[in-house]
Amino acid sequence: MSDARVGLLAFQGDYEAHGKALARTGIASITIVEVRRLSDLESVDALIIPGGESTVMGMLLERFGMFEALKTRIKEGLPVFATCAGLILLAKNIEGSEQTRLGVLDVTVLRNAYGRQIDSFHSPVRTSISHIGIIDGVFIRAPKITALGEGVDVIATHRDEPVMVRQGSIVAATFHPELLPDAPLHRWFIQSFLSKTQG
Ligand code: GLN
Numbered sequence: 001m002s003d004a005r006v007g008l009l010a011f012q013g014d015y016e017a018h019g020k021a022l023a024r025t026g027i028a029s030i031t032i033v034e035v036r037r038l039s040d041l042e043s044v045d046a047l048i049i050p051g052g053e054s055t056v057m058g059m060l061l062e063r064f065g066m067f068e069a070l071k072t073r074i075k076e077g078l079p080v081f082a083t084c085a086g087l088i089l090l091a092k093n094i095e096g097s098e099q100t101r102l103g104v105l106d107v108t109v110l111r112n113a114y115g116r117q118i119d120s121f122h123s124p125v126r127t128s129i130s131h132i133g134i135i136d137g138v139f140i141r142a143p144k145i146t147a148l149g150e151g152v153d154v155i156a157t158h159r160d161e162p163v164m165v166r167q168g169s170i171v172a173a174t175f176h177p178e179l180l181p182d183a184p185l186h187r188w189f190i191q192s193f194l195s196k197t198q199g
Pocket of ligand 1: 050051052053054055083084085086088111112140141142143
């Protein structure tokens with residue numbers, strides 16, 4: 001069977017760290033694809049949207065004619081793992097912002113929600129994935145999820161607030177799981193959503 005093709009949205013941000021995290025999962029049957037144009041997007045079986053700057057990613061998706069195609073693929077069930085700015089890009093509502101967003105994830109987010117003076121911090125994150133449990137969350141100018149729509153499940157919390165959610169085949173985190181040494185959430189994402197990699 002051919003490998004599952006996992007895309008990294010590669011306009012800007014920390015997509016390379018996600019590529020390295022995928023490699024650290026040790027799952028051999030995936031091919032990593034840097035996605036910068038429509039044909040790349042069409043070729044992938046799943047997509048990672050990294051942290052970075054959500055306004056820039058939204059603008060570049062439009063400029064390269066990929067915005068509507070990505071929205072359609074996600075609505076049709078493309079598995080997506082988004083972190084930080086990626087989560088903001090997927091969100092339906094962004095408090096106090098009119099910025100371009102895909103609007104496919106039924107949450108409200110507040111950008112830079114931990115205050116300007118707190119640029120980044122580490123803190124334990126409790127996941128509901130039994131074999132993963134508690135992990136070290138790295139938050140970098142992180143957003144907060146301030147409201148959840150119906151059909152959105154909370155997968156991880158920090159101080160009882162949701163920091164990772166799932167709606168259908170969309171998984172999104174406010175923190176940076178690509179910085180974990182053993183990449184457990186990347187392994188979980190691949191094994192949960194890409195049947196080609198099982199067995
Ligand atoms: N504050 C950034 C944004 O709004 C997100 C920060 C990050 O991705 N580390 O896009």
